[in-house]
């Protein structure tokens with residue numbers, strides 16, 4: 001963002017900044033989401049929206065069940081071959097600018113469904129911006145992904161997918177369950 | 182508890198009950214395909230059996246078994262009498278068992294699923310279409326000779342640069358259930374250097390019969406036709422040769 005200048009004594013305020021940066025800033029804080037939740041990951045997706053994790057802090061809480069009004073397509077869960085045309089169509093119907101988040105291992109690479117049923121990663125049919133590993137990912141990882149996406153939007157990067165670094169859930173569990181004596 | 186049910190079936194059907202077993206209280210009988218609907222109707226209507234709860238109908242594929250390749254497995258239960266029984270029958274590839282839909286209407290979707298996954302067709306079924314897969318799908322995925330990693334995408338996969346998976350999603354990476362390169366695994370299994378491969382996967386390498394009974398039959402007929410053609414061609418050539426010096 002640019003600097004703020006006071007012009008004259010009447011209290012009028014103006015920002016001098018790049019219009020692109022301003023637009024990107026506005027975009028990244030008002031992401032309307034299209035939740036395409038198909039499987040178990042959907043549960044964790046609801047958890048992110050719950051007050052404890054509160055995705056509203058990022059201005060990304062409003063779901064839009066019309067692709068025309070959505071900015072981010074959250075692909076949450078396993079995409080079967082039979083569903084693939086639907087995802088593709090919804091993606092095509094969304095208006096630019098649009099972003100895609102692959103939520104969970106299934107959406108990112110097909111997970112353990114390595115057979116005739118499942119698309120091995122939704123990136124095989126539509127371009128993905130951010131991947132979230134985990135089966136299912138923790139809400140913290142999802143918020144990480146949202147911040148990565150915001151960063152991308154601010155920088156105006158297209159393509160070049162990024163991934164939330166994976167964490168070992170067992171190590172976290174061990175830390176939490178250490179005997180307190 | 183279901184022993185009574187099995188003995189009732191045996192006393193009524195006699196020799197038509199081909200086999201019966203009892204494993205930890207799971208009673209099962211085997212019947213022939215031609216008695217399939219009769220047995221089902223009896224199970225439902227008999228006063229001592231009253232099997233009014235259709236639990237499931239499914240199939241099992243044994244590609245290496247000679248003769249009848251599939252097992253149909255029916256599981257039914259009586260809510261009132263609190264007993265249950267499993268009925269199996271052997272079905273050869275291409276044989277069409279009669280539908281159980283008139284007996285239990287729940288069989289409708291179960292039979293569609295069996296058709297979808299195994300390609301067993303049911304006679305007189307009201308609506309025999311694929312139920313889970315799409316119409317464009319070729320083959321039957323739960324047959325053990327269907328290649329384990331063969332997908333038939335409806336949407337053609339993108340061919341964009343950089344589609345190789347990012348670090349945590351590489352084929353053997355990151356996840357506790359690393360995805361498997363079946364070709365490598367098969368090669369390792371074949372020369373004994375790696376983990377063993379399940380025999381049903383080895384089907385694809387040609388170690389076992391990789392065709393269904395009907396496909397084998399078609400292949401045999403084609404081979405026969407080719408051999409006859411070949412013989413005729415050779416004969417004609419020989420005759421032509423015989424004729425040639427006479428003319429010259």
Ligand code: SF4
Pocket residue numbers: 039040041042076077078103104105106107111134135136137
């Ligand atoms: S990644 Fe795991 S939790 Fe998520 S949809 Fe796949 S199987 Fe379910």
